[in-house]
Amino acid sequence: MLRRLLFAVGCASLVLAAPALAQDSTTVRYFTFSAAPDYLEELDTIVTAFEEANPGVNVEVETAPFADYFTLLQAGVASGDAPDVFELNYESFVTYAANGALLDISDLVSADAPFYPRALEAFQYEGAQMALPATFSTVLMFYNADLFDQAEVAYPTADWTWEDAIAAAQAIRALGDDTWGLFSPTQFWEFYKKAAQNGECSFFNADMTESTINSPACVSTLETMVGFMNDDLMPTASELSGVSDSELFLSGKLGMLVTGIWMFGAFADAPFAWDVEVEPAINQNANHFFANGVAVSSSTANGEAAAAWATFLASSETAANVRVEAGWELPALNEPAYFEAYLEQTPPENREAVFAALENPVTPPVIERQNEMQDAVNALLTQVVDGELTAQEALDQAKAELDALIN
């Protein structure tokens, strides 16, 4: 009886393993967080076009939500079962490149793909091309034109400084108790960008041996940021009470909101006139440059096919057109023709600002222990917002923590 049972179990496991043995053509496994659930059809179109152009290569798509993506990806790498090609955001890129999880694709990538040079550089590690920039997005100043009209202030322009923005915010705040001037959160991502707008503040020294986050320029940048709230131009978290910044903007009670271009869709039907402009400067202009890349696993058995798929996904005209049409982020390609359809859509009227922002791109400071850095800085910034620490105290502490993380 026992023996028969064991035999049956053995047979069952053979049956389950069988499909894995039956492979003839090359299969490239692609793992993505940005496609599901909204853009699976678009990805399918790109896959089909690629497979037609590359007979004998099949692309097998696997998806996961962003929150689980990196755990699954790491588990795949750890168990020697990494997908051949996978998506990486810029912040995670360095960790994967530094740990030898990525294939050097410098020789496999065509030199004449029309990438933005800055975007391509972002995915180089120690001089080698370790991933390709697939998409980018940026952050702009969104403004409620109706509130500007009511407060009788002029709309933002590309050469505004934060002083102009603060003056406008004061006028808008004066419109009513529940009308707020501006919203630009005090957190890691806003801080390193405003640091770049200051120009003198940088989180680390040039050779990444020491943190310089407590320099006088950084302290004054942080004070500017916290000033929005301290001067009552921007609601505190508890004044918002769980209402998100975008909900506040959509309710027509917020003059200016610093947020990503991924909000265009959500704001499209806002019951008021709104537009965008590049963010004001402190001493100079600087705008976020968020990029998602595609990388090839260093453990892939099909490096060439995998690199071909990565290149197609990142730089082919088909992929670019599909993305732009669907509003599935923007390809990081310097081909104005691809973006014509995108630029024609309104609102916002001033969609060109998206590309104007690319003139002064800022990428996040990146270290191997990225998430720890972000959490440490964020925790200290909230203590400054709450008035428990001064900007100087918080950044002195941040320097000590960041130094510990890079050494």
Added chain:
Amino acid sequence: MSWNSGIHKWKWVALFLLPGLFGLSLFVLYPILSSFWLAFQDWNLLRPPEFIGLGNFQELMGDRDFWRALGYTLTFILMYVPVVFVLGLALALFLNQKARGMLIVRASSFLPVVASWVVVSLIWKWIFNPQYGLINYGLGVLGIQGPAWLFEPQTAVYAMVITSVWKDVGYIALLYLGGLQNISESYYEAARIDGATRWRVMRHITLPLLTPTMFFVTITLLINYFQMFEQVWLMPMRDSAADRQVEVIVTEVVKNAFSYSRMGYASAMSWVLFVLIFAITIVQLRLQKRWVYYESAE
């Protein structure tokens, strides 16, 4: 029964145990053993694990975040355990009365226990909302300006303790209820015949005979609350000071493992937590002789 048939019987026992044992070994025993091994490794999942001896434990000793998490864990325990211990007993004494409709009251007091923490946290996040929530509305009626509850670290701890008590008190009451209904009616009868007051009955019969239950309640409460996780993970408002500062040991473990990819360090932290719970439980077992009264021991 012969030796032979004994073996034969064991074969069958083993066969029936096999599915359960298989799951237990694969999903419990193996992870426990490998987490012990990992506690001495540096492993970010991307590179092979590297043996670093006691390195993780040494780092832990100087890790401010860990000590802060331990501090919050102890604060939670000190605030939560006494309250739920006493309220649970009071609720049990109330539910133990024979009255019409008591069954419904008992069932409803148990509802929060079976509700999922996700649902509970959503409801209480609304109740604690500083602008639109029930509590601050109530305080406002009394002319008191309520705090920003789940936004600030200190008030968030109170809010989470209140929610945890509300959620767990039914379970604790159920444990006490079991203990209460186990007490033989004859003691009460004898006491009544002797003319004992309700208070004396309570003090000299009910409470002493309930001490084994109290002991069980204390041990399980402490073991559970050293491992508290859900409320701290779910309740603080996103990106608020409370969200970024209030951490307990298990949230630190999860963060280190799944956000910072420090599997070895997270494992070391889990083992420190295990040793801590183990030590406290041993101390409690030792101390029980001083206050726990077992009927059968007489």
